[in-house]
Amino acid sequence: MRPFGYAAPATVEQAVGLLAAEGSEALAGGTDLLSLLKDDVERVDRLVALRGVAGLSGIELDGGMLRIGAMTTLQELRDHEDAIAALPALAVAIDGVASPQLRAMGTVGGDLLQRPRCWYYRRGFGLLALTGDGRSMVAGGDNRYHAIFPTGQARFVSPSSLAPLLVALEAEAVVHGPAGERRLPVEALYRAPRTGGERETTLAPGELLVGVEADVTGSRSAVYEVRQRRSLDWPLMAAAVTLTGSGPRAEKARIVLGHAAPTPHVASAAGDFLSGRELTSETVTAAGDAAVEGARPMSGNHYKVQLARTAVRRALGQAAGMEI
């Protein structure tokens, strides 16, 4: 790693002040950032350690409102019996994170804001991985794990384990910055960069994700991940669904794909189709088909379209308690 400075603020205000300086990056669990620094994919002048910042970690279940501090580790969340009981799909999303070591180190904020796994990005070719004359290395190269819903030249996939579920739940992100606090849908944390200089998140310099909040009452959620190996691997495709209302009919359905697009991909056509309908084998299958409408797979990832259909179908089946 290249040399860098290090600051360990005690308060969110201090952290925000430090992060506003150019070349500063927040350090949470470090499992992703340190690898990027070792590989010289990212460079920093100073790391701002969040570990000692008061009040960033913890879990509250207040009525039906689940609040999770950004520095809560994935293991702490997994071990929180009330949170898991209120939102069992969390257990599936967390257990999908590769190993006990990563769950002990990795944080909720770090999971949401980890950088893409695209191997062109990880080799230093940038998030868009364009050649000097503007052609996509991904489209012309090995894209087996890349997006089936590319956005412009952004063809990497959003890697977060928790984001699809939180987006399906319409969770809010709480962000502190130089101008104070703002709240935004977790969905709005993400964007597909249009230029090589843009990041895949909407956080401004100096802004810090301090936590997320989700109303977990009155809905049923499920996460289904498709993976090649059971341990130490990333899902090839993931689907998260939230069904509002009880009984066989979904008043409202939110269906979100992970590992499918540069952002958590809200399959709105599929959600709209299912909203107000009874969940049956036929409607669930149709929702899976609707979820991949408009997919534009590349040379090596057509298989992910079928994985997305299946993941949606199975997630819906689990949320509705159906045998699919």
Add this chain to the structure above:
Amino acid sequence: MKGRRVTDDAKRSGFSRRSFLRSGAAGALSGGLAAGLLTGETAGAATDAEAAETVGPGPVEVELEVNGVTRRLAVEPRVTLLDGLRDGLDVTGPKRVCDRATCGACTVLEDGRPIYACSRLMIESAGRSITTVEGLGSPDAMHDVQQAFVDNDAQQCGYCTPGFVVATAALLARHPAPSEHEIEAGLGGNFCRCGTYKGIRAVVAGGTGGGVSGG
């Protein structure tokens, strides 16, 4: 902050001291969100806008407990816990293999939790307690897990073994009688390229009184 060295003042006051105290305080607070942090009521709670000091990129004194002994050394902030243990403190049980939070050969316990030492900065472990394979037991007085690795011939080249021993100890501390699924999930963060998994399963099964099928 461009290439600033740690100041004499910072050395004198001791990064380790302050960070030790701070870690202790944070530990006492953990388990609850700061009052109102997620509800927009922080203004009164934390108005301390005084910037925290930036140390490094030169060496910074760090104090931490390693295998029950308080150790102090000067490391650059970029030095990982793994490299600091091996190169700075000559604690060479944790192995440097992938160095990318994947293979598990560097697994140590930090405050009792299994972590990849390759992906924790040593400065982040200031004030904390680290246990490596050396801290579990010695050749003369082996930990049960170490003895079970010997008894079950659960290693070949041995490079992954220290990490597996620590991860296994952590697994059994959480689940004294793990199910097969818990074994797979609990040791899923460690690789053995020689493929000694059958022996390692036997080690864990020994802790359960048997009953876990091998391979």
